[in-house]
Amino acid sequence: QVQLVESGGGVVQPGRSLRLSCAASGFTFRNYGMHWVRQAPGKGLEWVAIISYDGSNKDYADFVKGRFTISRDNSKNTLFLQMNSLRTEDTGVFYCAKDRGLDYGIEVWGQGTTVTVS
């Protein structure tokens, strides 16, 4: 079955960088768009970014534009989120999620990895 396993979270100081990874299995990774979504403590889900199946198209939420970069390595079935210039408000759980197709909406979620900016 589809499995998404995030890693790379941790505690980081404001202004520093962190790179999240998401290892995918159970489906043909290179055929699907992929998302990152975050949830701040006690808050709701916030969409962060999407990358197309081949990495050629990327879209971001306004609050991360210019700071975060989504990428993927289809040869390793892995999704990444490079987070630079981190702010305290970036603290939260970051989820990797598989799209239903190219860009039709999230279908499956990972368990998340926690990022604390402090």
Place this chain on the structure above:
Amino acid sequence: QSALTQPASVSGSPGQSITISCTGTSSDFGGYNYVSWFQHHPGKAPKLMIYDVIVRPSGVSNRFSGSKSGNTASLTISGLQAEDEADYYCSSFTSSSTWVFGGGTKLTVL
């Protein structure tokens, strides 16, 4: 990018039906029918319950149904059960080719 508007909380007794609304602008819904609903038990991965406004994924109970009228989408849960108690989020594809979530609704089964 403001979140779609959902009630903060709803409640119902076992066996009853409840409806959660999700309101946005025409830009929030982008003229598409790419509205999804997710169930989230804290500490677990969210789960897709409805996509494309009305479609239930395989394995999701038929007690869950979706609809949309104008700029308001809705999730109805009939025959409430204790395990339905969770946070529920709507999501939509916007006219900016981005995605937006609702603020979330906490469902309490009394």
